[in-house]
Amino acid sequence: MTEIQNYKGYLGNPNLKRSGVSVNWTPDLVKEYAKCSKDPIYFAKKYVKIINVDSGLVQFKPYAYQSEMIDTMHKERFSIIATARQAGKTTAVVSFILHYILAKYYASIDSNVLPGGLQDVKEPGYDV
Numbered sequence: 001m002t003e004i005q006n007y008k009g010y011l012g013n014p015n016l017k018r019s020g021v022s023v024n025w026t027p028d029l030v031k032e033y034a035k036c037s038k039d040p041i042y043f044a045k046k047y048v049k050i051i052n053v054d055s056g057l058v059q060f061k062p063y064a065y066q067s068e069m070i071d072t073m074h075k076e077r078f079s080i081i082a083t084a085r086q087a088g089k090t091t092a093v094v095s096f097i098l099h100y101i102l103a104k105y106y107a108s109i110d111s112n113v114l115p116g117g118l119q120d121v122k123e124p125g126y127d128v
Contacts, residue, residue: 018101037103040074041067066092074099 010016017023036043041062048060056125062070068090073079083089 024042036099040070040103042094043099043102044070048095048098050091060091060095061125062092062095063088069093070096070099 008014010018023029036047042060044067049057050060052058055091066088069089071082072081073093073096081089086111
């Protein structure tokens with residue numbers, strides 16, 4: 001066996017597929033992927049996990065205002081969101097960006113690790 005066959009998961013995490021691992025696309029998996037790609041709120045509720053201070057790793061259950069933020073970012077080209085501090089904006093935005101990356105194979109994300117965080121989210125022909 002080659003080294004890549006012995007390696008279990010990305011960075012040793014068996015829940016993350018490593019590069020070069022093929023996926024067997026069943027009809028149910030294709031339907032689920034299509035459903036997730038069309039609905040970022042469904043994707044967030046079903047597949048996004050967050051770390052809770054008291055409970056550890058838990059399923060992301062967006063509040064109504066977080067769902068509205070995600071829906072607005074999905075439907076509108078530009079969004080201005082005014083909320084209080086510590087309101088879960090980062091979690092909602094990261095959930096949306098993760099959905100965007102997975103749902104749009106042609107999207108590119110420039111995630112410079114700088115104080116500004118994510119600098120650009122680009123889609124060909126779609127300036128953000």
